[in-house]
Amino acid sequence: MILGRGVIYRYSKEPIFNGAEFFVGKGEKVGLVGQNGSGKSTLFKLIMGEEYPDEGSVKVDGTVLGVPQEVKHDEQMEKAASVRDYIDPKHQKEDYELRRLLAKLELGEYDLSDKPVKMSGGQKTKLAIVRALVASPDVLLLDEPTNFLDTAGKQWVMDFLGKYPKTLLIISHDLNLLDKSIDKILEVNGQSKKLDEYKGNYTDYVKLKGEKDALLVRQIHVQERHIVRMKKGWLKMSHVKSEKGVRQKLQLEKRIVAMEESLPTMPSEAKKFKIKLPEPSWVGSIPLMMSGINKAYGTKKVLTGVDFDIKRGERIALVGQNGAGKSTLIKIIMGMQEADSGEVYKDEKLVIGYYSQEFETFDFDKTLLETIKDVCxxxxxxxxxxxxxxLFGADKVNQKVKTLSGGEKTRLAIALLLGQNFNLLVLDEPTTYLDVLSQRLILEALKGYSGAMILVSHTPEFITELKPNRKFYLPENRWE
Ligand SMILES: Nc1ncnc2c1ncn2[C@@H]1O[C@H](COP(=O)(O)OP(=O)(O)OP(=O)(O)O)[C@@H](O)[C@H]1O
Ligand SMILES: [Mg+2]
Structure with a gap:
C-alpha cells in the first residue's frame, strides 16, 4: 500500500507537487503518466525514500524496489562478482530460470558468470530490471522498463508484469501493452501539480482524458470569444470623458485582464508546432557510400558484405531486431568502430549529427543555454x-543539464542537432523517453529538416510519418 497526503515538493521556486494526494492499494497495478518533466520520476524517488516531501507525507507498506529510468552507476552492480550475484543475490532462482529471463530481456549474449561492468547504459538498465523481477518486492516501481527493448521484448515484459502478484507502479509510454491488467491510472497534472486518478485501464483513461481535453478546448474558445466582445466594448468607450465613464472603462479593463489571466492553458496536444531550422551545409550528391562491409565480434558475424549508400537529402530507415547489427553499422558510419574489411567513402563536406540514447556528449554541469551556445x-x-x-521556456534555460528529466534530455539533444547545419543526421532511437507531445514536436521538427537522415526507430508511426525514401533491412542485408 502507498499513501500520499498533501505532498508538496520543489526543486526550485515552482513546486513539482503542490498538495498531491494519492493512494495505491495492495496488489493494485497502476500506470503513472504525465508529460515529460511533470514529475513522474520524482514521485518514484519520494516513494522509494530517496527524496522527502517538503510538506506532507508518503507512506509505504512492505518492501519497495524501483528501477530508475537510466541506470548509469549502480553500486551493487559495480561490486558484484558476476551477473548471477547481481541479479539473484539471495539465490532464489535456478540458473536456467535466470538464463531465460536474461534472454527475454535481450541479454542472452551474457553468461551468468560474466562481470556486469562493461555493459552499455541500456543493457545495465535491463539487467537491473531482471534483478527487480527476481527479487519480487511487495511494491515494484518501474520507470519506463521497455525503452531499450524491441517489440517482442516489450510485449514479453508487459505480459510478465501483467501477472505480477503484488503491487506494481509503472511509468511507460507502452501502457497499452499492459492494458488488461491495469487497475487505474495516476496522472501528474502539470497545471494543478496534483495527481489525478482515473479508474479503469489505459484505454479507458485515454478516452476519458480525450473527452476532458475536448471540453476544456470548447470552454477556452467560449471564454476567448467573450474576451473579444469585451475588448470591442472597451474600444467603443475610448472617447468617454465623464468621470463615470472613465470609471466604467477602468472596471472593464480590470475584468478583461482578470479573464485573460484565468484562461486555462490549452491542452498541449491541441497546440500547433512550427519549427524553423538552419539550412544544412552543402555536400556532394552522394555523401556516403560503403561496400562489402564485414564485421564480426569474435565468431559472431554481424555484418556480411553490406553495401550501403545515401544520397543528398535522402531519408533511410534502418530496420531490424535488436542485435541485428543496426548499431554496429551506425558506429562504422560514425567512425566509432572499424569494419573488419570493406570500403567506406565519405564526401569531404559531409558533417554528421549523431543521436543515440547511449551516447551522451553533454557536459552535465552546464546550463541549457551554455550548452547550446557551445555548439550553435x-x-x-x-x-x-x-x-x-x-518547449524550454525562460524558466528552464538556466537549469543544469544533469537535472533534466529523461524526456527533457532527449528533447534537448535533438534541439541541439537541429540547431546546427549538419548535412546528415544519424538518429538511433530518437523517441526514447519522449511523451506523446514531445514525440509529435520532434517529428514535426525532423520533417522540416532537408538534409539526409538515417533513422532507427521501434516506433512504427515515426518511420511512416517521416516517409523514408528507402528502407534497409538487417540482418537480411536487403533494400526496399
Ligand atoms: N535538481 C533539480 N533542479 C531543478 N529542476 C529539477 C531538478 N531535478 C529535476 N528537475 C525538474 O523537475 C521536473 C520533473 O522531473 P522528473 O524527472 O520527475 O520528470 P518526469 O515526469 O519523470 O519526466 P520524463 O517523462 O521526461 O522522465 C523536470 O522539469 C526537471 O527538469
Ligand atoms: Mg522520468
Missing amino acids: SMPEQTLRGHLGRF
Whole structure:
C-alpha cells in the first residue's frame, strides 16, 4: 500500500507537487503518466525514500524496489562478482530460470558468470530490471522498463508484469501493452501539480482524458470569444470623458485582464508546432557510400558484405531486431568502430549529427543555454527562441543539464542537432523517453529538416510519418 497526503515538493521556486494526494492499494497495478518533466520520476524517488516531501507525507507498506529510468552507476552492480550475484543475490532462482529471463530481456549474449561492468547504459538498465523481477518486492516501481527493448521484448515484459502478484507502479509510454491488467491510472497534472486518478485501464483513461481535453478546448474558445466582445466594448468607450465613464472603462479593463489571466492553458496536444531550422551545409550528391562491409565480434558475424549508400537529402530507415547489427553499422558510419574489411567513402563536406540514447556528449554541469551556445553560433536571443520552440521556456534555460528529466534530455539533444547545419543526421532511437507531445514536436521538427537522415526507430508511426525514401533491412542485408 502507498499513501500520499498533501505532498508538496520543489526543486526550485515552482513546486513539482503542490498538495498531491494519492493512494495505491495492495496488489493494485497502476500506470503513472504525465508529460515529460511533470514529475513522474520524482514521485518514484519520494516513494522509494530517496527524496522527502517538503510538506506532507508518503507512506509505504512492505518492501519497495524501483528501477530508475537510466541506470548509469549502480553500486551493487559495480561490486558484484558476476551477473548471477547481481541479479539473484539471495539465490532464489535456478540458473536456467535466470538464463531465460536474461534472454527475454535481450541479454542472452551474457553468461551468468560474466562481470556486469562493461555493459552499455541500456543493457545495465535491463539487467537491473531482471534483478527487480527476481527479487519480487511487495511494491515494484518501474520507470519506463521497455525503452531499450524491441517489440517482442516489450510485449514479453508487459505480459510478465501483467501477472505480477503484488503491487506494481509503472511509468511507460507502452501502457497499452499492459492494458488488461491495469487497475487505474495516476496522472501528474502539470497545471494543478496534483495527481489525478482515473479508474479503469489505459484505454479507458485515454478516452476519458480525450473527452476532458475536448471540453476544456470548447470552454477556452467560449471564454476567448467573450474576451473579444469585451475588448470591442472597451474600444467603443475610448472617447468617454465623464468621470463615470472613465470609471466604467477602468472596471472593464480590470475584468478583461482578470479573464485573460484565468484562461486555462490549452491542452498541449491541441497546440500547433512550427519549427524553423538552419539550412544544412552543402555536400556532394552522394555523401556516403560503403561496400562489402564485414564485421564480426569474435565468431559472431554481424555484418556480411553490406553495401550501403545515401544520397543528398535522402531519408533511410534502418530496420531490424535488436542485435541485428543496426548499431554496429551506425558506429562504422560514425567512425566509432572499424569494419573488419570493406570500403567506406565519405564526401569531404559531409558533417554528421549523431543521436543515440547511449551516447551522451553533454557536459552535465552546464546550463541549457551554455550548452547550446557551445555548439550553435547564433545570437543569444535566437538561441533562446530555438530552445523555446523545443518547449524550454525562460524558466528552464538556466537549469543544469544533469537535472533534466529523461524526456527533457532527449528533447534537448535533438534541439541541439537541429540547431546546427549538419548535412546528415544519424538518429538511433530518437523517441526514447519522449511523451506523446514531445514525440509529435520532434517529428514535426525532423520533417522540416532537408538534409539526409538515417533513422532507427521501434516506433512504427515515426518511420511512416517521416516517409523514408528507402528502407534497409538487417540482418537480411536487403533494400526496399
Ligand atoms: N535538481 C533539480 N533542479 C531543478 N529542476 C529539477 C531538478 N531535478 C529535476 N528537475 C525538474 O523537475 C521536473 C520533473 O522531473 P522528473 O524527472 O520527475 O520528470 P518526469 O515526469 O519523470 O519526466 P520524463 O517523462 O521526461 O522522465 C523536470 O522539469 C526537471 O527538469
Ligand atoms: Mg522520468
